Amino acid sequence: MENKEQEKEALLNAASLKNKLNKLKDENDFLKELMKDNPSSLHVEQAIRITQRIGTGTNEDPVREVYKLWTIGGKFITSLNSYPL
Missing domain, CATH: 1.20.5 (Single alpha-helices involved in coiled-coils or other helix-helix interfaces)
Incomplete structure (x- = not known):
């Protein structure tokens, strides 16, 4: 057993x-x-990411997403633009 x-x-x-x-x-x-x-260097940190869809859909202004990154404390970090969506 x-x-x-x-x-x-x-x-x-x-x-x-x-x-x-x-x-x-x-x-x-x-x-x-x-x-x-x-x-x-490499740091792993928490952040807030806000995704916003912008653009009119024309060749001059295609639709794309913008990611805005903020710290947990509310400090703006950067804005990243995906082009095109």
């Missing part, structure tokens, strides 16, 4: 380790992608 419980626990531990390994591989792939541009 004890052997079956040990086997079950070993299988659960192996599955947990496999999940952890897969998560680390995903994180490693993500970090490799981030590092392709050779950044001088």
Whole structure:
């Protein structure tokens, strides 16, 4: 009886380790992608993003989305323009 419980626990531990390994591989792939541009620094922070659709739909003024980024404290960070939508 004890052997079956040990086997079950070993299988659960192996599955947990496999999940952890897969998560680390995903994180490693993500970090490799981030590092392709050779950044001088990287910070992960919370921000507020407001999406606004602008433009009249003409060639001179195509419809596009503008993303406005703000800190959680209300300080404006930047505006990013997707062109065209």
